[in-house]
């Protein structure tokens with residue numbers, strides 16, 4: 389049994405994943421702060437093109453901005469950035485590195501998430517050291533290049549039911565999916581474009597009726 393325990397309690401209900409281009413109009417920090425005011429419960433900094441130094445600087449700014457809230461900051465892909473910025477956690481995909489090594493370097497306090505795209509990956513999953521899984525894509529999306537084949541709500545439901553860890557659904561989701569996600573058994577939904585790049589990110593986040601999620 390793993391003896392890690394995240395220092396910050398986390399809530400997967402509404403998980404914002406950022407996109408630099410989509411957030412550019414409002415600005416990254418302002419988008420995240422508005423989304424948190426609107427009810428986002430978790431934030432992941434995801435930028436495939438920024439340098440490590442740029443990402444560390446952004447992550448530090450976000451950590452400062454989120455100070456005093458219950459909202460954890462998770463870093464996408466880059467273990468070194470998560471550690472250098474003192475972020476609350478890391479999210480890695482199937483090809484992004486070794487879970488045990490990530491946990492060893494992050495220490496017991498960090499939140500560690502892993503992507504699961506199909507039932508074979510879930511069957512092979514060792515939950516040791518992990519805190520949650522992201523299941524997706526539920527639907528096709530333009531926000532992630534080369535995403536895996538969409539699972540649909542049926543596939544999501546199957547995977548969420550078999551997951552030994554809390555799960556968050558991702559991929560092509562918007563406010564119309566809240567009830568279906570709740571029924572799927574996933575603990576919440578993760579979104580990029582339903583919040584990032586929307587004219588009013590606070591209102592966009594608040595439009596997710598989490599009372600039923």
Ligand SMILES: Cc1ncc(COP(=O)(O)OP(=O)(O)O)c(N)n1
Nearest residue numbers: 465479480481482503522523558578
């Ligand atoms: C919450 C959440 N779930 C899944 C992913 C996808 O991670 P990954 O498969 O590593 O793909 P990239 O995001 O790195 O392109 C995620 N980022 N967040």
Ligand SMILES: Cc1nc(C(=O)O)sc1CCOP(=O)(O)O
Nearest residue numbers: 524525529531559560579580581
């Ligand atoms: C970052 C990411 N990961 C996915 C996965 O399937 O693992 S889908 C995705 C993009 C989600 O963006 P949007 O909410 O705009 O569809």
Ligand SMILES: [Mg+2]
Nearest residue numbers: 465480481484
């Ligand atoms: Mg990744």
